[in-house]
Amino acid sequence: MEFRSAEELCRIGSLKWTGIKPADGSDVLGAWVAEMDFGTAPCVEKVxxxxxxxxxxxxxxxxxxxxxxxxxxxxxxxxxxxxxxxxxxxxxxxxxxxxxxxxxxxxxxxxxxxxxxxxxxxxxxxxxxxxxxxxxxxxxxxxxxxxxxxxxxxxxxxxxxxxxxxxxxxxxxxxxxxxxxxxxxxxxxxxxxxxxxxxxxxxxxxxxxxxxxxxxxxxxxxxxxxxxxxxxxxxxxxxxxxxxxxxxxxxxxxxxxxxxxxxxxxxxxxxxxxxxxxxxxxxxxxGDEWQREIFEVIEGNIRTVTEALAPTEIDFRPPQATYLTWWGFEAYPQFGDSPASVLLERAHIAVNAGITLGADYSKWARMNLACPPKVAEEMLSRVLDVL
Missing domain, CATH: 3.40.640.10 (Type I PLP-dependent aspartate aminotransferase-like (Major domain))
Known part of the structure; x- marks a missing residue:
């Protein structure tokens, strides 16, 4: 499977990559809304x-x-x-x-x-x-x-x-x-x-x-x-x-x-x-064959994140299904009461604010890992830089 770069994905302009911007209006890594960066199955596209x-x-x-x-x-x-x-x-x-x-x-x-x-x-x-x-x-x-x-x-x-x-x-x-x-x-x-x-x-x-x-x-x-x-x-x-x-x-x-x-x-x-x-x-x-291909990518991204976060106190559990993941930042005061805002302004990553998924989750964020491996690695690097 061939992957687009972050620059290409920004240029294409999907909601995931353009719907949330930091105060300076610069490009972000899109990791919020439930879209994948892989297009769709060739057979679906053909039909x-x-x-x-x-x-x-x-x-x-x-x-x-x-x-x-x-x-x-x-x-x-x-x-x-x-x-x-x-x-x-x-x-x-x-x-x-x-x-x-x-x-x-x-x-x-x-x-x-x-x-x-x-x-x-x-x-x-x-x-x-x-x-x-x-x-x-x-x-x-x-x-x-x-x-x-x-x-x-x-x-x-x-x-x-x-x-x-x-x-x-x-x-x-x-x-x-x-x-x-x-x-x-x-x-x-x-x-x-x-x-x-x-x-x-x-x-x-x-x-x-x-x-x-x-x-x-x-x-x-x-x-x-x-x-x-x-x-x-x-x-x-x-x-x-x-x-x-x-x-x-x-x-x-x-x-x-x-x-x-x-x-x-x-x-x-x-x-x-x-x-x-x-x-x-x-x-x-x-559509099964195409899904098997994207599952390999998504599961690879999940493994990368799981291994990298293991030494940290970010609360992360590898999902059993879907590419949406749930990150807890309660142990890190630098993320304050809105990790999503900190990640947007300091790391230029667009994620879902935890408070929108429940009143008890202001110090959490939802992140989308249906992305090219290099994008997942860059996103992870930026999160760790904030730590």
Missing amino acids: MVSAIQDGLLGYNPTWLAPEVSEATAAFQKKRFGWDLDPKAVRVAPAVLPALEAMIQYLVRPGSPVIVPTPAYMPFLTIPPALGHSVIEVPSLHGDAYPGGWTLDLDGIKAGLEAGAGLVILCNPWNPVGRVLTEAEMRALQELVSRYDALVFSDEIHSPLVLGGRDFVSYARMGAEFASHTITATAATKGWNIAGLPNAQVIIPDEGLRERWDSICQEKLPHSMSTIGALGSIEAYTN
């Missing part, structure tokens, strides 16, 4: 270019959604062993509109929403915008837990006792990179079922599980899981086509699916990206 050449640039053809559903189910079977009925798959323009529809039309009106933190930033901002307060549940952290993080089930229970109607689950977990175990999910299910709540399971990072690990979807665990769960996934993160938004909503439970179809589906924006959906079908069907 999308062919569609453009054919003029397939309008609204979604009637045959497109069924083909997306078939490809999604086939991918879930091939990659994860889930025998998913294509009839359980619906299409959406993106994951977040599906979450918005669920909160607006399926969750008890006005009930709080539980968000285990650290969390993907919109999970903390969308519910309040729709009239639902957020109960942040900081997760348990330390060497005693697999991957350094686990759900605080007592905290989640307290939120459910307080009347929460929804738990937002992110699996694989952005930003800590955990793949939840079946034991963790079963413990969560028992609580959610006891308190008659719902689960929104964001599984958009599941195509990015690393190291050959197993991944089990929450709703796949059994009827008692599926009966209260809306699952959302997409190929947009795994094959780097987020600018062509399309997603899939998986609802194996017939009763919940009927509620979704009668209320939510018609409330979603009317179309996904036609080009993006065609790309997703191809990604799910023939």
Whole structure:
């Protein structure tokens, strides 16, 4: 695989490389938003270019959604062993509109929403915008837990006792990179079922599980899981086509699916990206080889960072999935209450501020390692220089 230099990536001008600038306006190393610096799979590119050449640039053809559903189910079977009925798959323009529809039309009106933190930033901002307060549940952290993080089930229970109607689950977990175990999910299910709540399971990072690990979807665990769960996934993160938004909503439970179809589906924006959906079908069907190549790069970057940070007191756990990583700077006063600001101004690295992922994480930052190895090495060098 050939890599572009940091200078080339700045010139190309993706959001990741141009969306955040220091006060002096100079170029930065882009390491924040969930984009990869590798383009997309050649087979995906070929299908999308062919569609453009054919003029397939309008609204979604009637045959497109069924083909997306078939490809999604086939991918879930091939990659994860889930025998998913294509009839359980619906299409959406993106994951977040599906979450918005669920909160607006399926969750008890006005009930709080539980968000285990650290969390993907919109999970903390969308519910309040729709009239639902957020109960942040900081997760348990330390060497005693697999991957350094686990759900605080007592905290989640307290939120459910307080009347929460929804738990937002992110699996694989952005930003800590955990793949939840079946034991963790079963413990969560028992609580959610006891308190008659719902689960929104964001599984958009599941195509990015690393190291050959197993991944089990929450709703796949059994009827008692599926009966209260809306699952959302997409190929947009795994094959780097987020600018062509399309997603899939998986609802194996017939009763919940009927509620979704009668209320939510018609409330979603009317179309996904036609080009993006065609790309997703191809990604799910023939995109494995390219992913194996990028996994080698991402895993190599993770090893480089893990080894370099081992002698330091930066809190870093190598992710089990995804290229997003979570760095704790609590031991270093020079990073203050906003490591992201320090890294931007002193190291010219653009990262996500930890405070946006949870109130308890002001001294943390989220960094993206889906980049050329030389960029990862330069980013690491700049962080260590600040130390």
